[in-house]
Amino acid sequence: MTAINIEHLTKDYGNNKGIFDVSFQIEEGEVVGFLGPNGAGKTTTIRHLLGFSKPQSGTSAILQMDCWNEAKEIQQHLGYLPAEMAFPENMTGTQLIEHTAKMRGLNDRKRAQELIHMFNLDPSAPIKRMSKGMKQKVGIVCAFMHNPKILILDEPTTGLDPLMQSVFVQLIHEEKEKGKSILMSSHLFEEIEGTCDRIAMIKQGRIISVMNAEEFKNAEKTSFNITFQNHEDFQSFQQEHFQISQIQKGSLQLVIEIEDGQLNSLIGALAARNVTSIREVKYSLEDNFMNFYKGEH
Amino acid sequence: MFSKPLFIHLIKSNAKVFSIIAGALTLLIGIIMSVFTPDTMKEIAQTSMDAPINPLGDISTLVAFTANQYFGNFALIFAMIYSIIIGNKLIAEQVDKGSMAYHLSTPITRTQYTLTSLIYVVSSLLALFILIFGAGVGVAELVQPGELPIDTFFMLTAGSFLLHLAISSITFFASCLFNRSSYSLALGAGLTVFFFAANMLSGMSDSLEVLKYTTIITLFDSEAIIQGGDYGAQLFILVGLSIVLYLVGVVVFKRKDLPL
Numbered sequence: 001m002t003a004i005n006i007e008h009l010t011k012d013y014g015n016n017k018g019i020f021d022v023s024f025q026i027e028e029g030e031v032v033g034f035l036g037p038n039g040a041g042k043t044t045t046i047r048h049l050l051g052f053s054k055p056q057s058g059t060s061a062i063l064q065m066d067c068w069n070e071a072k073e074i075q076q077h078l079g080y081l082p083a084e085m086a087f088p089e090n091m092t093g094t095q096l097i098e099h100t101a102k103m104r105g106l107n108d109r110k111r112a113q114e115l116i117h118m119f120n121l122d123p124s125a126p127i128k129r130m131s132k133g134m135k136q137k138v139g140i141v142c143a144f145m146h147n148p149k150i151l152i153l154d155e156p157t158t159g160l161d162p163l164m165q166s167v168f169v170q171l172i173h174e175e176k177e178k179g180k181s182i183l184m185s186s187h188l189f190e191e192i193e194g195t196c197d198r199i200a201m202i203k204q205g206r207i208i209s210v211m212n213a214e215e216f217k218n219a220e221k222t223s224f225n226i227t228f229q230n231h232e233d234f235q236s237f238q239q240e241h242f243q244i245s246q247i248q249k250g251s252l253q254l255v256i257e258i259e260d261g262q263l264n265s266l267i268g269a270l271a272a273r274n275v276t277s278i279r280e281v282k283y284s285l286e287d288n289f290m291n292f293y294k295g296e297h
Numbered sequence: 298m299f300s301k302p303l304f305i306h307l308i309k310s311n312a313k314v315f316s317i318i319a320g321a322l323t324l325l326i327g328i329i330m331s332v333f334t335p336d337t338m339k340e341i342a343q344t345s346m347d348a349p350i351n352p353l354g355d356i357s358t359l360v361a362f363t364a365n366q367y368f369g370n371f372a373l374i375f376a377m378i379y380s381i382i383i384g385n386k387l388i389a390e391q392v393d394k395g396s397m398a399y400h401l402s403t404p405i406t407r408t409q410y411t412l413t414s415l416i417y418v419v420s421s422l423l424a425l426f427i428l429i430f431g432a433g434v435g436v437a438e439l440v441q442p443g444e445l446p447i448d449t450f451f452m453l454t455a456g457s458f459l460l461h462l463a464i465s466s467i468t469f470f471a472s473c474l475f476n477r478s479s480y481s482l483a484l485g486a487g488l489t490v491f492f493f494a495a496n497m498l499s500g501m502s503d504s505l506e507v508l509k510y511t512t513i514i515t516l517f518d519s520e521a522i523i524q525g526g527d528y529g530a531q532l533f534i535l536v537g538l539s540i541v542l543y544l545v546g547v548v549v550f551k552r553k554d555l556p557l
Contacts, residue, residue, distance in 0.1 A: 050402065052555040075404040082402075082557070086395030090310055102302035103403035142399075 001063070003028045003150055003181030008058035009048055019044050019205040021058070026183055028149075031176050033192035034185040036202035042185040043083060045202070046154055049183075050080060062150055076104075079148035083155045083185075085139040093123025093130065093138045100142045112145040119167060132159035140168070144175070151175065151182045157191050169195055221257045223281035224266075228252045229274035240269050255281060300405055300413045307417040311383060318379045319425050323432045325371050326363075330436040333359055335444060359441075360449050363433070364519035368457045373514070376425065376461045377493065381486045383421070384468025387414040388550065389481035398557035411473060411547045418465050426458040452522045456532055460517040463535040464489055466542035473546035476556055513538070 004026040012018045019041040026032045036042050047053040048060045051071030060067040062074045087096055097112055116123060121137045130138070136159040143151065157165045172195045175182065186192050192199060201209045223245065228234040234252045238244065242262070246255035258266055270278070338359065388411065391397040400410055430451060437445035468485035475481040492512040499509035509515045516531040 047555075047557065050398075050557075052398070052401065052557045054552075054554055071401070072404050072406045072409075075402060078402070080398075080402040082395070082398050084395055085399075087399055088306070088310060088391075088396050099302065099306055100403065103300070103405065105404075 001028050002026070002061075003030070003063060004049065004183060005061045005064075006045070006049075006058075007060070009045065009055050009060055010057045011044060011048065011053060012056060013044075016204065019048075019202075022202070022205070022207050023058075024200050024207060024210055026181050028181050029176070029179045030198065031172065031182040031184065031196045033196035033199040034183055034202065035187070035192060035199055036185075037187055040202045041205040042202060043154060044205075046152055046183075046185065049152055050078075074150075077149045079143035079146065079151045081139050081143040081151075081153045081156050083158065085135050087127050087135070087138070089128065090126070092126050093121070093134070096127060096138060097123060097141055097145070101145065104146050106146050109145075111147055112141055115141045115144055115171075118171065119164060133161060133164065136160055137164070140171075144171070149180060151180055151184075153182065153184045155186055155191075156184060157186075165191075221259055223255055223257050225253060225255050225277075225279045225281050226270070227276040227278075229276050233273035233275075237269065237273060242266065242269075252276075298409060298412050299416060300409050303400075303405065303410065303413045304417060307387070307414065308421075311386070311417070311421070314379065314382055315421055315425070318375050319428055322372055322375050322425065323428050326367060326429050326433040327436045329363060329367055330359075330433055330445065331440045333362055334441045335359075338362070358523075359437070359444050360446055360453070361523055363450065364453050364523055368453055368517075368519055372429065372457055373460075373493070376422070376457075377464055377489050379425070380418075380422075380461060380465040380468045381482070381489055383418055384465055384472050384485050385478055385481050386472075387418065387469070388472035388546075389475050390472075390478045392476045392555055392557065393478040395557060397555060401555075401557070407551045408547060411550050415469065415543055415547065418469060419462065422458060422461055422465060426454050426461075430454040449523060452528075453519055456517045456519065456522060456528065459532050459535045459539075460514060462539045463513055463516075463542075464492070466539040466546075470542040470546040470549075473550040476553075 002025050006025070007023050009022045010018070010020050012020070017039075022041070022045055024032075034042055034045070044053070048055055049062060049067050051067045051074070054068050063077060065074050067074065088099075091099070097116075101107075101109060101112065115121075119137045119140065121134065121141065123138060123141070125134070127135065127138065136156075140156070143153070157168050160168060169191075172182065172184070176195075184192060184196065197213050199209075199211055199213070200207055226237075228237065229252075231252065234249075234254075238247070238254070242256045242258060244254055245257050246253075248254065256266075338357075342357065388397075391400065401407065433450060433454070434445065434447055437450075467488055468481075471485035471488075472481045475484070492514050495508040495512040496514040498505045499507070499512070499515070513535065516535050518526070518528045518531055520526070521528040
């Protein structure tokens with residue numbers, strides 16, 4: 001069954017702002033990253049999924065329910081973590097979590113306690129006094145406490161320290177194993193790279209690419225950063241038929257991109273020369289991302 | 298259509314504003330009922346006899362004084378402030394600050410949210426005027442038994458409640474209409490303050506009397522209530538206005554895009 005189904009969703013705010021003909025699907029049990037720079041339309045798309053905005057044309061549905069007309073029913077199965085967490089004023093974290101549980105008609109506080117423990121959170125302080133990271137943790141507890149089937153997380157690790165970020169990644173893996181469907185928006189590559197099955201990229205309100213995790217993890221090409229001992233070897237190596245993507249003359253360094261089949265000829269070419277170091281450059285989503293955004297930022 | 302946990306949340310989160318306003322108004326009615334005994338009234342009437350204009354209006358009886366000074370002044374201003382603050386806070390401020398996203402990400406429809414808020418505003422205003430009525434009658438009976446005509450005082454309280462119901466419907470409607478606190482206040486508070494000013498000016502000189510048709514405050518005709526004149530139709534207009542504005546507000550909020 002399709003967990004989230006967005007079809008030809010369009011909302012034009014004028015001046016080329018908004019989203020245009022956005023379509024993508026998230027199957028049950030799938031984790032999808034939603035990537036794009038600020039102002040690309042991530043939050044606008046999420047607004048429609050939560051029923052805050054009415055589509056100009058096209059539809060968005062969660063669990064086959066229309067996001068605009070059946071927002072209440074959808075909320076039973078949805079956990080939402082907004083990018084900018086704004087809570088009602090004058091409450092402590094504990095009161096807020098309790099209020100959220102009551103609004104959801106939730107009697108079981110076991111999951112909430114687990115999450116509080118997991119993120120090492122002390123929710124007894126007034127929310128006004130909390131740091132950004134603490135507020136984010138309260139938001140995470142509120143979004144996950146009712147064991148929702150679908151999770152929509154807008155830049156979820158904002159404000160969390162690296163330790164808590166890895167706890168969060170672990171939480172996503174756990175939820176994924178339970179079969180949850182997750183849409184996670186971000187402008188950070190690391191946040192998405194390790195957790196997502198697929199990645200949808202959005203630019204200027206249009207989806208420009210949807211790819212599988214395998215596609216960018218096992219890219220056919222591998223990059224190596226090679227440093228030579230002397231200038232002659234550095235120069236002569238450039239005559240060989242390798243695809244060179246970067247040259248740094250001063251430090252006698254260059255970066256080459258080769259297909260796995262070329263590996264033997266590379267070793268052969270390097271064996272005849274004096275090499276100081278050779279390192280593999282991890283091909284990351286970031287490079288891919290940059291390719292899409294180059295010059296248009 | 299009604300959410301009990303949300304209602305309880307609204308009572309808690311607005312308890313401070315409510316208790317300040319309710320406390321001040323209860324105290325004031327208590328003071329008026331205990332200080333203005335027939336003897337004091339006579340004294341004041343005598344001293345102000347020589348003055349060219351009587352700033353206190355009709356003060357010949359306790360109930361007339363209450364109508365002019367309390368319901369025409371203190372209660373009017375305080376309850377207006379309450380309506381302006383609460384009306385803006387319940388909807389527009391939540392949207393402006395973004396916490397509406399939190400409320401709406403629980404299983405609740407927008408209509409449930411606005412209707413529960415509406416019920417909170419109406420019932421808190423009702424509680425406010427019940428407190429005023431109770432305190433007024435209680436203190437008057439204790440200090441000067443028999444001096445306060447309770448049925449007239451009841452009608453004054455009820456009329457004043459209906460006026461403030463209408464004012465709150467204006468601020469609530471403005472709050473539903475706009476996504477920004479500043480716009481909501483500009484319309485809600487702006488209109489309310491205009492009504493207040495027009496009401497004051499219309500009483501000052503004959504040439505400004507025409508202003509009384511531009512304000513809804515004159516629809517609460519305390520003079521007619523005291524003298525047994527016709528006041529029912531005007532109060533009925535206030536009720537009608539309240540119902541229309543409240544319901545239109547709910548519908549507008551249900552249909553609009555929220556920048557959350």
